[in-house]
Every structure is written in structure tokens, then in C-alpha cells.
Amino acid sequence: MDKFTTLTGVAAPMPLVNIDTDMIIPKQFLKTIQRSGLGKNLFDEMRYTPDGQEIPDFVLNQPAYRSAQILVAGDNFGCGSSREHAPWALLDFGIRCVISTSFADIFYNNCFKNGILPVVLPQDAVDYLMDDARKGANARITVDLESQTVTASDGRTFAFEVDPFKKHCLLNGLDDIGLTLEKAAAIDAFEAKAATLRPWA
Amino acid sequence: MTAPRTLYDKIWDDHVVHQAEDGTCLLYIDRHLVHEVTSPQAFEGLRMAGRKVRAPEKTIAVPDHNVPTTQGRENPDQMPEESRIQVAALDRNARDFGIHYYPVTDVRQGIVHIVGPEQGWTLPGMTVVCGDSHTATHGAFGALAHGIGTSEVEHVLATQTLIQKKSKNMKVEITGSLRPGVTAKDITLSVIGATGTAGGTGYVIEYCGQAIRELSMEGRMTVCNMAIEGGARAGLIAPDEKTFEYVKGRPHAPKGAKWEAALAYWKTLYTDEGAHFDKVVTIRGEDIAPVVTWGTSPEDVLPITGTVPDPESFTGGKVEAARRSLDYMGLKPGMKLTDIAIDTVFIGSCTNGRIEDLRAAAEILKGRKIKVKRAMVVPGSGLVRAQAEEEGLAQIFIDAGFEWRLAGCSMCLAMNPDQLQPGERCAATSNRNFEGRQGRGGRTHLMSPAMAAAAAITGHLTDVRELMGETV
Numbered sequence: 001m002d003k004f005t006t007l008t009g010v011a012a013p014m015p016l017v018n019i020d021t022d023m024i025i026p027k028q029f030l031k032t033i034q035r036s037g038l039g040k041n042l043f044d045e046m047r048y049t050p051d052g053q054e055i056p057d058f059v060l061n062q063p064a065y066r067s068a069q070i071l072v073a074g075d076n077f078g079c080g081s082s083r084e085h086a087p088w089a090l091l092d093f094g095i096r097c098v099i100s101t102s103f104a105d106i107f108y109n110n111c112f113k114n115g116i117l118p119v120v121l122p123q124d125a126v127d128y129l130m131d132d133a134r135k136g137a138n139a140r141i142t143v144d145l146e147s148q149t150v151t152a153s154d155g156r157t158f159a160f161e162v163d164p165f166k167k168h169c170l171l172n173g174l175d176d177i178g179l180t181l182e183k184a185a186a187i188d189a190f191e192a193k194a195a196t197l198r199p200w201a
Numbered sequence: 202m203t204a205p206r207t208l209y210d211k212i213w214d215d216h217v218v219h220q221a222e223d224g225t226c227l228l229y230i231d232r233h234l235v236h237e238v239t240s241p242q243a244f245e246g247l248r249m250a251g252r253k254v255r256a257p258e259k260t261i262a263v264p265d266h267n268v269p270t271t272q273g274r275e276n277p278d279q280m281p282e283e284s285r286i287q288v289a290a291l292d293r294n295a296r297d298f299g300i301h302y303y304p305v306t307d308v309r310q311g312i313v314h315i316v317g318p319e320q321g322w323t324l325p326g327m328t329v330v331c332g333d334s335h336t337a338t339h340g341a342f343g344a345l346a347h348g349i350g351t352s353e354v355e356h357v358l359a360t361q362t363l364i365q366k367k368s369k370n371m372k373v374e375i376t377g378s379l380r381p382g383v384t385a386k387d388i389t390l391s392v393i394g395a396t397g398t399a400g401g402t403g404y405v406i407e408y409c410g411q412a413i414r415e416l417s418m419e420g421r422m423t424v425c426n427m428a429i430e431g432g433a434r435a436g437l438i439a440p441d442e443k444t445f446e447y448v449k450g451r452p453h454a455p456k457g458a459k460w461e462a463a464l465a466y467w468k469t470l471y472t473d474e475g476a477h478f479d480k481v482v483t484i485r486g487e488d489i490a491p492v493v494t495w496g497t498s499p500e501d502v503l504p505i506t507g508t509v510p511d512p513e514s515f516t517g518g519k520v521e522a523a524r525r526s527l528d529y530m531g532l533k534p535g536m537k538l539t540d541i542a543i544d545t546v547f548i549g550s551c552t553n554g555r556i557e558d559l560r561a562a563a564e565i566l567k568g569r570k571i572k573v574k575r576a577m578v579v580p581g582s583g584l585v586r587a588q589a590e591e592e593g594l595a596q597i598f599i600d601a602g603f604e605w606r607l608a609g610c611s612m613c614l615a616m617n618p619d620q621l622q623p624g625e626r627c628a629a630t631s632n633r634n635f636e637g638r639q640g641r642g643g644r645t646h647l648m649s650p651a652m653a654a655a656a657a658i659t660g661h662l663t664d665v666r667e668l669m670g671e672t673v
Contacts, residue, residue: 016525017518018398018498022635027616031267031283033241033290045637074518076399079432080635082334083239084350102399105434106334106348113352163366165225180360183219183227187362190218190229200455200463201231201327
């Protein structure tokens, strides 16, 4: 997993609430057995006509946002299916950070496993950054994980909260499984105890 | 004496392997269910790192999302190449890593969340995970069950644990009894309608109250299944005699002395008097009507007697979302919901693909004919299908004009050939009405099996109570 430290980039505004993982990556693209290559189908049904032509109005098809690295989105982003194909598609497109007032639980966790930082901010801060994002390619937003801040193009700064363990893993690009396997002795001990307490399980 | 604990607190406490100073826990996983769509990259990750599956005896795999539901599907040529590759990958991974497997040719194959309880893999007090958001279903047994992403699937395969922070406790109480024609699906949709799709975010919900106690295990699974649509990590119902009765004698349920020991433990699985809930929602069972969804979010719920709402009646970002929904759904504010014509009826899914669901639909369909263009029943498992045939339900569906399919996820997410065409409108017993969910441009109205059967008979959204001879 790639580290996430700081990121300065173009932010695309997506004010729609409840953007679900079916919108982010429709099911026909879940048939892959790989993690890569999904970026071209990110937001597929919002981004292309049924015959594959780009829909010019869609934000990521607009010249200013074709290389966006940040999304500023409406409430409850990533709701629905647990498909990790959603963060894989975002990452493959080049999105490394999503800012919203709230995220669905599974999507939120999935982001951290893939080097993507989901940032939760209050409504007024998201509104401010949404307006900033609407300025297009001239307005670059900076996200700093170490200091836990988002800075708008005019220098206005917003602080956000993040779980210390998730932050540590993301800053250092750490592999969860490797960390857990260091605790193998504790897992062995738990299994031995559980075999006595709950032998049917 | 320890402080009073909720059911969630108790299950959590019994599965903590390690707790860090910041509260991050390593949680032990008792059952890991696996399907073909969200697991290939996880198994590939294991291979690349030279890791094994730590507890293959606690890992159960079944293909369900991609598989065709038409006859002759054991022939791989029935599947598009990508689906075939994905199912073949699961076949191979199950064999290579030595995990339990129900291939498509096995009568026990079905939707993973129906197979788990049916085979007795899911037991009270367990932790159950799967790379699928509807894992919440298993909470009906008083098991802590939730969906995970593929990276976490790999983590569980390798370590039989998950890195977790504890969620908050939320209580959803349904008091009193349900009125005739009102089902578990109406409960769970009504709760989401009341709390919103993010109302449960950060919480584990415990459903309780008389109306929940009065539900069968099938109904309880329907309620917990859609906890995720309310944003919750998991939904739980305390186990009781109905739970024990359902579990007893299942192939993987404990037997003999182990059964007695398990039963003694399971009877401790309830929320203590005075335990703290961070959020409480109470709904009167008598106030719940048969409901349908009108929009493209599961929170867009109204009683069938209602009318399509005006987007301007909402606030904030929901105004624009409702406008977009009505445009997508081809509806106008003020329309009576019962005037909405239906093209297709889909009965099935992990929400409503169990035997009781098929009985409820068949009850309405008996001796009647469908007026919609097409209607299909997709039983949740091969065993549900066999039982429905034995009870004569299959013949009722066929006589009414329904297609009688083989088990799978089918048109719930439309990864297999069962899909809606653009503009096609479907009365569905599944769990999501998102844009494009059942096929690009397809329009989904969620409802109970009885309500879907009623729509099939009349050709439009219908109050099932009118077909039951009940006064509204």
C-alpha cells in the first residue's frame, strides 16, 4: 500500500448525497479477479452513455477535473455494497482523498486499506470546500494527514479527526496482516482458551 | 459485580484477542463466509505472500452472485467468460486452501447468507464475517455479523481475526404486534425510513420488542439483513427458544454434550437490565403499514396508501437527491403509489428468499394469474427450492405465470443474466433500489414478498391487504 502523507491537488465537487458503491463502480465491473484497471469505469453509468460516449456534464469529464485527486462529496458517501472495487476504482483513477460529512462504515474502512484518506468534516466546512472545488483547476486543496488539516485554496484551514492507528498505518503504508501476525501468540492463546469455553464454535 | 452489558458488549468481550491502549482491538472471527466476487484478490494476496488460511475448518465458500439461475447451469458455457473465470477461481481456491465448499452442482448451494444458517454454521454468540454487506443477516441468531472488504477478507483468511474499534450501541424497539398483511420487511424498511440510511452509522443495532419476538427466524433474518441499509455495522436479535429450535439438528450445529454446553452459554446472551444504549428508536408495531420505496435510496419509504412526495418537501442535499430520484424513477410528485404500473416482479435475495417468503407470496398468488410482463421466483438455496416444491408452492408460482428459478443472488444485484432493461420497472423483494442496481436504467421498488405478489396480480403497486380481504 502507498503511503499517504500530504496531497495538494484539484478537488472535484460531487454534492449529491448518498453516493453508493453501485454508482462508484457498477456490478458489471466486479467480475475482475484483479485489483487494478478499474479507474476507467469509475462512476461508469454517470460518466458514459450506454454506448460508451463521455457525458460532458459529468464532473470528472470536464477538462478542469480530469486529473482530480480529491473528491468533495455529499453526505453518506460510499453507502451500500462492501465491494472494495469502489476504492480500487477511485485509486486507479487517481483519487487519493474523499472529503464528506459522513461515510458508510465498510467503505470508510476499505479506503484505509488502499492508501486513500477519507476525511470527515462538518457541513459548513464541506460546503466551503465544495465551493472551493467548484473553482476548478485553479483552486488546489491541500490535505495533510500528519497535522490532520485540509487547507482550501485561499489558505483557510480545517482540522479533522482520524483514528490514531489508521493514521499510523496510512502514514507509513503498513500492511495490516503483517502487524497482526506479530500477535500470533495471542491468537494461539485465544484459540486454546475458546476451545475450552466454547468448544462448539 | 460487572456493569450491565448489552448483547453486543457481551459478544464483543468474548472475542477480544488483544486490546491496544488506544482501544483498537484484535477480534477473533468464528465463521468466515466466502463468495466468488469479493474473494479472488484476497486468495491471490495469500499466495503472493506465501500465507495459508489459518482456520480452513471455520471458512465456508459458496458461489452465488454470478451464477445463472436457469437450468443447465452446471455447464460452464452458460456463463459469460468473466463470470466463469470468477466461479472457477473460487472452485480452485476452495480446493487449494482446503475450505468447506458448496459448488453450484450441490443441492445445498445458494445465497451465502441463506446457506450459513441453513447448514448450522451460524450459531448464537459467534462472530461471523463475509465480504458482503448483507452479512448482517446472521445477526438474527444473536451473532455479531458484518460485511468486510476484500483486504479484510484476506486478513481474516490469514489470521482469523479483524482489527476493529468497538461501535456504539443502538436499540430499535418495535412494540406491540404487527397488523395483518404487515411483515418483517415492512418493519425493516420502516425503520430505515425513520432513521435514514446513515442513521445507524457508527452503531450496532439490537432489535427488540414484542413484534420482533413474535417474528419467525426467517423474519428476524429479513430485519437484520437490512441493518446495513440503515448504515449500521450490524444488527442483532437476542436468541430465544425459537432460535434454539431453528438451530437444533442442523448439520453443523453442536450435538450431545456440546449442545447442552452451547445452550447454557446461549441463554446468557441478552442485554442486561439497565445496560446503556447510545441511541434508542421506538416504533409501535401497530403503526407499521405495508410499505414500498418510491426513490433510489432505501430510506425513500412510504406506506402503500401514500403518494409520491414533492422533492421540495425535503431539506438540505436531499432536495436535489429526491429530484434526481424522481427523474430516474419516472415519477411525478402527488401520484398515488398504487397507480404505479409494474413490468417485472422479482421474489428472492438474501433479504426475502427463504421458505417463509415463498409461502407468503404463494398465499397471495394461489389461483390467480400475473398481469405483469415477467415475474420470477429465485429461491435462496437449493434446499429452499426443494422444500417449496415439496409443499406445492412451486406449482402455485408456475400456474400463476412465474418463472421458477435455481438458487442465487440473481436480479438483486444483476451480476448474472437476470437484469432489468432501461426504464423497466420492478417490484422487488431485495434490499437496494439504487440507480442501475438491477440493470442500467432499471427502476426498483422494494417491498415484502406478499406485496410483490400483489403487484404481480394487479400489474401495479397494490396494497396486499385488499387481496387478503382486510379493510384498510
